[in-house]
Amino acid sequence: GDAANAPLNLKFFRYNNPAEYLFENYSSENKYRDGINDKSISFLGVNNAYQFEETATRSYTMFVDTAYVRNNTRMPQYLIAVKPEVVEGDTILCDASTHQHKTPEEALACEHTQIKVGFTRAMYLFNAQDSVDVKNYDYQGKAAYGADKYTRLAFKDAVHAQDTLYILNPGVTTEQLIAGNFKNEDLFADKIALDNNKHKNVVFQFRLIDDENNRFLIESESDPEMIAPEKGGWIKIQNGVPVIARFDTFKEAIAQAEIFDVNDEIKYDATANDEIAVEGVSVVAGNGQVTIMGAAGKNVTITNILGKVVASQVIASDNATIAVPAGIVAVAVEGEDAVKAIVK
Numbered sequence: 233g234d235a236a237n238a239p240l241n242l243k244f245f246r247y248n249n250p251a252e253y254l255f256e257n258y259s260s261e262n263k264y265r266d267g268i269n270d271k272s273i274s275f276l277g278v279n280n281a282y283q284f285e286e287t288a289t290r291s292y293t294m295f296v297d298t299a300y301v302r303n304n305t306r307m308p309q310y311l312i313a314v315k316p317e318v319v320e321g322d323t324i325l326c327d328a329s330t331h332q333h334k335t336p337e338e339a340l341a342c343e344h345t346q347i348k349v350g351f352t353r354a355m356y357l358f359n360a361q362d363s364v365d366v367k368n369y370d371y372q373g374k375a376a377y378g379a380d381k382y383t384r385l386a387f388k389d390a391v392h393a394q395d396t397l398y399i400l401n402p403g404v405t406t407e408q409l410i411a412g413n414f415k416n417e418d419l420f421a422d423k424i425a426l427d428n429n430k431h432k433n434v435v436f437q438f439r440l441i442d443d444e445n446n447r448f449l450i451e452s453e454s455d456p457e458m459i460a461p462e463k464g465g466w467i468k469i470q471n472g473v474p475v476i477a478r479f480d481t482f483k484e485a486i487a488q489a490e491i492f493d494v495n496d497e498i499k500y501d502a503t504a505n506d507e508i509a510v511e512g513v514s515v516v517a518g519n520g521q522v523t524i525m526g527a528a529g530k531n532v533t534i535t536n537i538l539g540k541v542v543a544s545q546v547i548a549s550d551n552a553t554i555a556v557p558a559g560i561v562a563v564a565v566e567g568e569d570a571v572k573a574i575v576k
Contacts (some may be wrong), residue, residue, distance in 0.1 A: 247491040276385035308539035309435040313354035321350025351393035360431040361428035382475035395427035517573035530566040
């Protein structure tokens with residue numbers, strides 16, 4: 233259901249150094265690490281939370297939105313962003329006085345009905361390899377890092393609407409986006425289709441390497457294009473700078489790329505309550521378990537943030553407890569929309 237694909241606010245930290253978090257280096261704050269003093273580009277950075285305490289203007293929270301999570305794909309894809317601005321969609325049914333509609337469905341089909349597309353505008357993370365390849369002026373000499381052909385990651389102003397990511401031209405306002413309703417092509421520098429499972433420079437995969445601790449690599453590239461590639465590109469912290477590094481085998485990537493984990497030390501709107509109601513079914517997250525009430529005879533599937541199924545069974549009673557690993561999980565009860573919960 234839609235709830236299972238709802239965005240999350242997460243903090244990504246280095247598994248071997250839990251005090252170090254990924255963040256938007258929006259003002260070249262850690263130029264002491266990468267030597268770049270350019271405030272026009274928001275690169276992905278990494279900061280030590282003890283050395284640089286998190287504040288209202290230095291957040292380590294990332295907005296993680298689903299790009300392609302459907303059809304039981306083995307490779308869920310995500311958009312990672314900061315500064316999200318959500319604009320809800322709206323449908324204004326025809327209310328013309330010159331004619332009438334017998335049903336809402338008939339009114340919906342009328343040319344006078346207005347459908348306003350909902351969207352999320354944010355600074356979205358991307359692998360800047362394309363900017364290196366085409367010598368884009370803004371990134372020339374900056375997106376390529378070091379002599380080993382690493383590539384930086386940066387954030388760009390874009391809009392996620394339906395199955396497309398729209399890269400915005402400079403100076404575009406949210407009011408213009410609402411008024412244009414995605415019909416004004418002059419607002420967009422590029423459009424990237426998200427309705428397929430191919431690797432793209434604006435989507436990322438969380439490649440699980442550890443079933444017990446949910447440790448993962450952040451994957452960006454594949455050579456050749458495939459699910460779970462042996463040869464590809466993953467995020468590595470090189471001399472204190474997050475970059476895309478390319479490896480010939482996944483075993484090599486595990487040894488040299490950065491291993492990440494996420495935490496839930498954030499006030500999540502969607503998962504703040506211990507008890508979540510699902511159309512007569514209650515889901516209660518506890519310590520190492522999820523209790524499901526009112527779902528006797530229904531199948532329940534629980535997945536972790538990486539899309540991995542951690543439990544699946546038919547519930548025998550109206551008060552059933554299922555053991556699951558700690559972390560953020562999506563609980564899907566047969567016939568109901570899935571909900572997210574935090575297991576302690």
